[in-house]
Structure formats: C-alpha cells, structure tokens
Amino acid sequence: MTRLHASFAALSLLAAFAASAQQFDDKFRQLDELLPTPTDTRTASGAPGHAYWQQRADYTIRATLDEAKRAISGTETITYRNNSPDTLSYLWVQLDQNMFAADSDNRTIISYPSREAWATGRTGQGGLQFDAARFIFASRAFDGGFKIASVTDTDGKPLRYVINKTMMRIDLPQPMKPGARYAFKMAWRFNLPENIVLGRRMGFERFDKEDKNDLFEIAQWYPRMAAYYDAHGWQNKQYLGDGEFTLEFGDYDVELTVPSDHIVAATGVLQNPQDVLSAVQRKRLEQARTATKPVVIVSQAEAEAAEKGRATTTRTWRFKAANVRDFAFATSRKFIWDAQGFKSGGTDVMAMSFYPKEANPLWEKYSTPAIIHTIDSYSKYTFDYPYPVAISVNGPVGGMEYPMISFNGGRPTKDKKTGQLTYSKRTKYGLISVIIHEVGHNYFPMIVNSDERQWTWMDEGINTFMQFLAEQAWEENYPSSRGEARAIVDYMKSRGQTPIMTNSESVLSRGNNAYAKPATALNVLRETVLGRELFDFAFREYAQRWKFKRPTPADFFRTMEDASGTDLDWFWRGWFYGTQPVDVSVDGISEYQISSKDPEIEKKWKKAQHDQEPISITDQRNKGTLSRYVDGKPGLKDFYNEHDDFTVTNHDRNKYNETVAGLEDWEKALLKEGKHLYLVDFTNVGGLVTPLVLEITLASGKKYIERVPAEVWRHNPKKITKLVITDEPMVGLTQDPYLETADVDTSNNAWPRKLMPSRLELFKAKREQDDMMKDFNEPLKNIGETKAAE
Missing domain, CATH: 3.30.2010.30 (Zincin-like)
Structure with a gap:
C-alpha cells in the first residue's frame, strides 16, 4: 500500500476524479424495454390480474399394454373448456410420440457444430458419436409414432384434423365461444421405443441377461391438449426433444390393462x-x-x-x-x-x-x-x-x-x-x-405451471435451486454439484454461452444454461444480494401467487422485486439476459489520514515518514568521502543549519491556533480520532456488476466483512474507487473471500496479491492417450439422453 497525506478537500477532489470519463454503460437501466406490458391478466407487480384465465382439459382414458409386441393402444375422451375471452375455431393437440415417427424433425436435425465436434465424439445434441450413430440407424428400423385410428365427436361423427408432425390441429364443427365446453374422442396406438437406444424420457428396458423381462416407463403416451394462454396464444411449437411440455390442468380417469x-x-x-x-x-x-x-x-x-x-x-x-x-x-x-x-x-x-x-x-x-x-x-x-x-x-x-x-x-x-x-x-x-x-x-x-416448451430455466433452474436447498438440509457437507457460486465459474468464463433467457431448443449447454446457472443466480440473489429473509418471503410469494397457474419470466422477475422491495433489474439483465461473468479486480489501495493540523503531531509524523525512506545512492557514496565547504566555515551556519524541516516553529504554532479557533467542536473531535482512510480502486473486468464483499484485515490481526451493494457501480460500471475507513491500519483486503459471487478470476481479488496454488498434472496427457476406452466408459448419453445425465 502507498500512504499519502491529504485533507478532506483533497479526498473529495480525488473521489470526484475517480469517475471515468469513458462512455456510460447503464447496467442499472430498467427492464421495461424487454418485459411485456402489464395487462389485466398479468399485473405490473407480477401477480395474476383480476381478469386472469386459463384453459382446462379433462381426460377419460382406457389403454392396454401389449407386452409381447411392446405396444400400447387406447381410447380417450377429452373435455376441453374455453375459459379464455377468445372464440376458437380449431384446437391443437400434442402428439409427442411422433418424435419417433419416420418424418420426425428430431431424427433429421441431428448435426455437429463442426468436424472437430464429430472427431472428439460430441454431437450438437450432447451425445457420444457412437450413440448418435446408433440412434440414427435404429430409428430407421423403428416404426414409431402415433397411429391414429379415429378422431370423432362424442356421437361418433368424424372430425376433420391435420397432423403436422408432433402437432395435430382439430377443426371444430362450430367455433367455441368463451365459456364453452367441447368433448371429442380419439383412438390410437403406438410402438414403444427401447429407452437406451431411442427413448426420450420414456420407453422400455430389457433384462435379457437376467430374467428375460421388461420394465416399462410410459409417458407422453396419449394425445394431449396443447396450451392456449394469454401471453402466447397456442403453444404449438414442435417437440424436438429439449423443449419439454406445456399443458393444461384437468381431472383424469384412467384405466390401464396390463398382464395380471x-x-x-x-x-x-x-x-x-x-x-x-x-x-x-x-x-x-x-x-x-x-x-x-x-x-x-x-x-x-x-x-x-x-x-x-x-x-x-x-x-x-x-x-x-x-x-x-x-x-x-x-x-x-x-x-x-x-x-x-x-x-x-x-x-x-x-x-x-x-x-x-x-x-x-x-x-x-x-x-x-x-x-x-x-x-x-x-x-x-x-x-x-x-x-x-x-x-x-x-x-x-x-x-x-x-x-x-x-x-x-x-x-x-x-x-x-x-x-x-x-x-x-x-x-x-x-x-x-x-x-x-x-x-x-x-x-x-x-x-x-410454467411454459417448459419456451423457457426451460423456469422449471429446471428454479427446481435445481430448490434441490440445492433440500440437499443441504439432508446432511452436513452434502456433495451438491450445482448451486454454489464457485461451481459455475468454469462455465461463466467459457466461450459460446447463451443467455439464460434463450429458448429451450437453442441453448448450447443445456445442463449449465438451464439448470446450473439459474440455480446459482438464485443462490447469489438469496445469499449475497437480498439476504435470506427478503428472498425467502419473495420466493414464497411467487410460488403462492402462481400455484396452479402459468407464470412467465416477467411474472417471476416482477414478483421478486415487488415482494422484496428491491430494484433487481440490474440482476436480471446481467445474469439472465447477458453472458458476461463476474470478475472484479482490486487494483490498488492508497492510504490517507486526516491531518490534525497540530504542528507538534504533523511534523513528527512527517519526520517518521522521512526516516523510513531509503538513503539515496548519492548520499551513500558521498558519506565520509566528500569534504563539505561549510564544515570548514562555521560562521556560515545559522538557525536553519541547526534545525531541520521538522522543527516546530512559533509561526507553525500561531497558524495552528488560528485554524483551530475557527473550527466547530465536532470538527475538533474528528481531528483527534486518528481514523485511517483508504481509497481502494476496483475494475469490473468481467462486465457483470456485483455487490462487493470486502474482507478487511487490520494490523492487529482482526478481520471483518464490509458488504457493499451492487449499486456502487451505478455511475461507472467499469471502474470505481471506494473509500474505506478503519480504526487502525489496514494490512490487507480481499474481495469475495467466501467465493459467493462466482468471480471467475480470484487471482486479482486481493491486495496485496496472493499466490494461487495449483498442481501440475505431469502424466495427465499420457494417461488420457493410453485410455482408448475413455469415451465408452462414460455414462451413456445418446440422442435420447435424459435430463439426469445433463
């Protein structure tokens, strides 16, 4: 640290010059430009509005498992209720099993980001090259998808319908008015995929080596109503595999006929x-x-x-x-x-x-x-x-x-x-x-009931955050893999990220983007930004408001701000709409002390500083070798030869008395306290603004934490200078000592700088080269990989 001597006026001047004249980038501008306009169905507070509505679909299903053929056939009656203010002339139904059909987009869009991606064994969908090839070959031989036998009204009269891959449009004989109810029937069958080869969240498992039995997990197995809601209309995006399901609530009466x-x-x-x-x-x-x-x-x-x-x-x-x-x-x-x-x-x-x-x-x-x-x-x-x-x-x-x-x-x-x-x-x-x-x-x-087809993070990310809380409550030192800020650092500093607010089918790293990063963001929001009390109240309010309803991202953002009483637009903008990481550098510290104005004190202090300065090379070599003129002419010496610059004179005393006489009592007291003032320079290297968590170490060995809100960056999101006042000399400062902000480079977090220990893996390359089976020893992650593998 450098130590300077300055007055209050000088400190104010330095603080003013600390603000950079660079082009202003407002990290705290409001999200109004990005969020939808509030309506009678979704209010500006994030709550459902007085005119909120949602559709409903009730199901009566009768289905049979043909174990020998590994197939399911069934009939169903869907009773659909139009609770919207809109008149509907057609209905959209999801046919998710059609992702296994011959013309499925899921089969034809398999691609690789580059030839290198194929060579290293990774596909654009995240599977191993062996499993990708296996999927392609097996899918050609598999007769998958729904075989629709009939679509009729309740009297058995056929309804006109059009199948568009994983979606079916049913044209209604008469438009459905608001408040109307319509029932129709369907009959269908489909062949079950083998999960490890083709399955996507469902299928059968063979136990050929054990007891020649199968185990069936059946989902996406009946035609289901697509969702229709105020913020989107019909959610009829094709089911490509990553974007999951957007569904309506209803009552189910299901009979399943299986081997006895x-x-x-x-x-x-x-x-x-x-x-x-x-x-x-x-x-x-x-x-x-x-x-x-x-x-x-x-x-x-x-x-x-x-x-x-x-x-x-x-x-x-x-x-x-x-x-x-x-x-x-x-x-x-x-x-x-x-x-x-x-x-x-x-x-x-x-x-x-x-x-x-x-x-x-x-x-x-x-x-x-x-x-x-x-x-x-x-x-x-x-x-x-x-x-x-x-x-x-x-x-x-x-x-x-x-x-x-x-x-x-x-x-x-x-x-x-x-x-x-x-x-x-x-x-x-x-x-x-x-x-x-x-x-x-x-x-x-x-x-x-969020829209999974659109926003994976709203269920996976929020749920992964809740999973982290539950894991920590299971036992002490639970080995959670997601949730802690330090666990997301490698992804946050990687290239090719997509914002959390990216459609489900477009994310590049589903596990990191949809699960880990939003979970970490919420943990940072809870532990570092809001604190547990404010966060937990707001989060519970969100859950209670939207229980059995369909929230959008804006509803979540607005509710968290509304219930916590905190402007979090900077947080959503940085963590959810951006890809910049947290990387705060502690660039340097300058020490200041308040001048007491007392010459007895100040000149003594200045002499102590002077005595600590190194002797110049000139003085070192002149000492004992250079003959001084005035040493031979004592008459030339006067008062100034007998006294140095640190001698207190009557002039100094008189000036001090005049100064003190004009001070208020509180100013006199402040001069005597002897506070230590430090100007700490920070650079936002990463770009994502963050609260500062400062661990300050004093000369006595005492440490304490000073927490500074993210708004410290509001006037200059790139460089700031922060004033720190201590009762005794400060000997060290560390930003983010508990690794709670996901700072991607901790080597620049401390002043003085700290050595960063690491281990050199001298034999790592040789071991990997010799392990020819490393790809096959990983857990299988084929094109139909399940979410647990991500």
Whole structure:
C-alpha cells in the first residue's frame, strides 16, 4: 500500500476524479424495454390480474399394454373448456410420440457444430458419436409414432384434423365461444421405443441377461391438449426433444390393462385395489399410511417369484387424479414396492417407491425417505404439497418428472470379487439428488405451471435451486454439484454461452444454461444480494401467487422485486439476459489520514515518514568521502543549519491556533480520532456488476466483512474507487473471500496479491492417450439422453 497525506478537500477532489470519463454503460437501466406490458391478466407487480384465465382439459382414458409386441393402444375422451375471452375455431393437440415417427424433425436435425465436434465424439445434441450413430440407424428400423385410428365427436361423427408432425390441429364443427365446453374422442396406438437406444424420457428396458423381462416407463403416451394462454396464444411449437411440455390442468380417469402379474405405479390414486392387489398387499398398504418407516407392499421375494412366470391373463388398474397437468405410469412384474404415509400441512400423502431387485440395496434404503424429505423441504419455501401421492420409480429413464410420479435412474453395481451388489458414494448421492430433483418438479412445473416448451430455466433452474436447498438440509457437507457460486465459474468464463433467457431448443449447454446457472443466480440473489429473509418471503410469494397457474419470466422477475422491495433489474439483465461473468479486480489501495493540523503531531509524523525512506545512492557514496565547504566555515551556519524541516516553529504554532479557533467542536473531535482512510480502486473486468464483499484485515490481526451493494457501480460500471475507513491500519483486503459471487478470476481479488496454488498434472496427457476406452466408459448419453445425465 502507498500512504499519502491529504485533507478532506483533497479526498473529495480525488473521489470526484475517480469517475471515468469513458462512455456510460447503464447496467442499472430498467427492464421495461424487454418485459411485456402489464395487462389485466398479468399485473405490473407480477401477480395474476383480476381478469386472469386459463384453459382446462379433462381426460377419460382406457389403454392396454401389449407386452409381447411392446405396444400400447387406447381410447380417450377429452373435455376441453374455453375459459379464455377468445372464440376458437380449431384446437391443437400434442402428439409427442411422433418424435419417433419416420418424418420426425428430431431424427433429421441431428448435426455437429463442426468436424472437430464429430472427431472428439460430441454431437450438437450432447451425445457420444457412437450413440448418435446408433440412434440414427435404429430409428430407421423403428416404426414409431402415433397411429391414429379415429378422431370423432362424442356421437361418433368424424372430425376433420391435420397432423403436422408432433402437432395435430382439430377443426371444430362450430367455433367455441368463451365459456364453452367441447368433448371429442380419439383412438390410437403406438410402438414403444427401447429407452437406451431411442427413448426420450420414456420407453422400455430389457433384462435379457437376467430374467428375460421388461420394465416399462410410459409417458407422453396419449394425445394431449396443447396450451392456449394469454401471453402466447397456442403453444404449438414442435417437440424436438429439449423443449419439454406445456399443458393444461384437468381431472383424469384412467384405466390401464396390463398382464395380471404386473405391478403398476401411476399418477393419481388407485381406485380398485381389491381387483389388482392381494389381501396381504392391501393390508400392508393400509399399514403404510401410519408407519414411521417404509412398509414393503410387494417384497423382493415376491417380485423374484413373479419374474419366473408369464401371465396369460390381464388385469385393469384404475386411477383417478384431480387437478393435474399430465399422467404417466410404470409397469412391470419385476417391481418391488414400498410405501410410507406422512403429512404435508393438512394433506395425507403416501410416498411410494417401485424398483427392480437390481436396484437394491440402494433403493430400499433411500428412495422413499428422499421423497418425504423433498416434500418437507420444498413445502417450507413454497406451499404444502397438495396431492395424495408421491412416487419414485427406478427404470431406464435417468430422471424425468410427471405429476405425483417420477422416473429415476441409479443402481448398485456387482462386486467382481463377491458377486454382491454394492454402490459407491457417487452412486448413493446421485440417487438421492435425482430423486430430490424429480420429486421436486411436482412444485415446478407441475403446480407452478410454467411454459417448459419456451423457457426451460423456469422449471429446471428454479427446481435445481430448490434441490440445492433440500440437499443441504439432508446432511452436513452434502456433495451438491450445482448451486454454489464457485461451481459455475468454469462455465461463466467459457466461450459460446447463451443467455439464460434463450429458448429451450437453442441453448448450447443445456445442463449449465438451464439448470446450473439459474440455480446459482438464485443462490447469489438469496445469499449475497437480498439476504435470506427478503428472498425467502419473495420466493414464497411467487410460488403462492402462481400455484396452479402459468407464470412467465416477467411474472417471476416482477414478483421478486415487488415482494422484496428491491430494484433487481440490474440482476436480471446481467445474469439472465447477458453472458458476461463476474470478475472484479482490486487494483490498488492508497492510504490517507486526516491531518490534525497540530504542528507538534504533523511534523513528527512527517519526520517518521522521512526516516523510513531509503538513503539515496548519492548520499551513500558521498558519506565520509566528500569534504563539505561549510564544515570548514562555521560562521556560515545559522538557525536553519541547526534545525531541520521538522522543527516546530512559533509561526507553525500561531497558524495552528488560528485554524483551530475557527473550527466547530465536532470538527475538533474528528481531528483527534486518528481514523485511517483508504481509497481502494476496483475494475469490473468481467462486465457483470456485483455487490462487493470486502474482507478487511487490520494490523492487529482482526478481520471483518464490509458488504457493499451492487449499486456502487451505478455511475461507472467499469471502474470505481471506494473509500474505506478503519480504526487502525489496514494490512490487507480481499474481495469475495467466501467465493459467493462466482468471480471467475480470484487471482486479482486481493491486495496485496496472493499466490494461487495449483498442481501440475505431469502424466495427465499420457494417461488420457493410453485410455482408448475413455469415451465408452462414460455414462451413456445418446440422442435420447435424459435430463439426469445433463
């Protein structure tokens, strides 16, 4: 540090010159230019308006699984309610299974960013080159997509319809007026894809090497109403695979006919346990409602016995679900089933897990407790879980969510020496995390019903943030992979980023862009910008306002500002609309002390500074060798030879007395306090404005934190000078000492500079070169990769 001596006037002048004359870049300008104009349906506060409306679709479905052919056929009646103020002349229906059809865009758009991307084994969609090729070849032979048998009104009269790949337009015989209700029927069938080869969030898994059985996880399996809402109209973007689903709430009555030795897990409540469960299983299920730990409904021994046979008869399982936006199910004779009841507010909930024997001993220990913990944790920050069931299923899908049911990967591996199933630490916590994440999706977007086809971050990013909170509440030192600011640094300083506010199909790094960065942003907002109390209140307000409704990004941004009482436009603009990183450099520190004006003090201080200065090279070499003229002529010496510049004279004393006589009492007191003043220069190298978190170290060894809001950058977002006042000398300063702002270069965060320790991997290149199987040893991530792999 350099130490200077200055008056208050000098300090003010220096602070004024600290503002740069460069072109002004207003990082704090309002988002009005980007956000939609508030309306009667969506207010400026971020709340639903007095005229808010949303459509509704109720379903009655009857479906049958043909296990031998691996196909599903079904009929459904959709009752659609036009709650909008608009007259509709046609309806749009989603045919998501058509992504497996021969003319699917999903098959034809596979591409590579460059030849280098192919050579290194990565496709534009994120899969390995081997799996991309496998997908292309397998999809050519697979007869996928819906085979629509009929589309009629309730009297059986055919309706005119047009299929545009994954979308179907149904032309209504008469326009639907506002408030009208219309019912129509459809009959269809489709072949199930094998998940590991073609599947996208659903499909079947073969157990050819074990017991010759299949495990089915069925989703996107029936034609579903597309969403129509005020901010977008019809959401009829094609389903390309990344942009997920935008759906309407409704009631479901579903009958599923499967082989009689199958166990079925599904959205909703089982209506006919007496028809599909044994008396013993029904008794166990009843006991589970009040149990304090999971109760086994179908044991491993019972599942293993079922695996050995093949039923020639069928059973029909009937489920009902109220006010949900979708329906999914899983079925297999391999399923072990455990359950435990618990309370969420005033709701009795059954947490249930379904898994094959290959998932034990991991699943029987952790799945159901993880469900209960997730709902307890999420409810604390949002609202009580409103549904009667929460299910976790182990199968081929690595991680996917639906109302009341989720598909989760993660299994033990067989020990080569003992032959027993065992699991690593990574597998254990990977399982707990994926269950927390997928069960947590019941809140976002299954209840807070955002448009997933448009904005992936609104469900995945917000849910990943909530997942981080739940993980930290599971146990101390939980190995969370996303949420902490330090975990996003590598992505934040990488090239080729896209803003968080990018359409789902256009993001370049889905895992980082849609999951990790928004989760980190919300954690920074909670811990560093707002503080937990303000953030938690505002976030809960958002969840409560938009429960069972469809929010947009603007509704989230506005609610968080409205409920926290904080202008956050700079934060949304930087973190969500931009790609610049946080990188604040501490450029230097100048020390100042307030002059006491007392010559006795000031000249003593100046002499001490002078005595600390190094002796000049000239004086060093002249000493003892140079004969001085006046030394031989003593008569030439006077007062000034006997006294130096640090001698206090009567003139000095008189001037001091005159100065002090004109001061106020508070000014006299301030002169005697001896405060230490430091001007600290900061440069915003990264471009993203951020609060300053300053750890100040004093000469005594004492450390303390001074937090400075991001508005410190409002007049100059590139360079600022900050005044720091201490009671004793400052010997060090560190910006962002807890790594809470995602600063991408910590080498410039301290003054004096600190050495940055690292390790040199001398043998890394050789090891990688020798590992010819490294690509194949990674978890499979084909074109149909699941979200858990991202």
